[in-house]
Amino acid sequence: GENVEQHPSTLSVQEGDSAVIKCTYSDSASNYFPWYKQELGKRPQLIIDIRSNVGEKKDQRIAVTLNKTAKHFSLHITETQPEDSAVYFCAARSGGNQFYFGTGTSLTVIP
């Protein structure tokens, strides 16, 4: 099955700086990679996603990059704000059509 690893597990940045979270996956047949943001006590919410036929996608301050050869993908948040503080999960949709989640990154943006 698929194995998704996520780093770092915790990340603190100053407001206005950039944050980068990285994930690797093992199943070369994985074809879709969403990122979820989960605030304390709330549901995971999809913030950006990328398909395997695309190398980069951007939505305002958030971007995701995918390197299929190396089997890794990354979330980039620029100009971070305190409201970006949350736990972020990456996920990979495997060739078997199941989603596998990374272990999560707790991001703290310091005002």
Add this chain to the structure above:
Amino acid sequence: DTEVTQTPKHLVMGMTNKKSLKCEQHMGHRAMYWYKQKAKKPPELMFVYSYEKLSINESVPSRFSPECPNSSLLNLHLHALQPEDSALYLCASSQDMRTATTNYGYTFGSGTRLTVV
């Protein structure tokens, strides 16, 4: 309607109680999922229903019993739970887990925060 609705939002139950969690979506999604999530940990897959049939059971103890009465509803029946079963239970849905579709992603419900005492 682009939401997955879960009820109740909070549930406290004793170890001898029987209760049910409910999940509803009206987006025409044909795959529905139950996840269990502990604090600051990723969601753990429990069950997957595809076209109202149970397609995946991730070796979940029998004290958890899923049911999919129709394509819009998903229940999780609870009986004789243990304190370690206390967690956030998340329902999710997606268009179809069998075929490639335009929208691959999950929509999560708000969850039921379960406490077993």
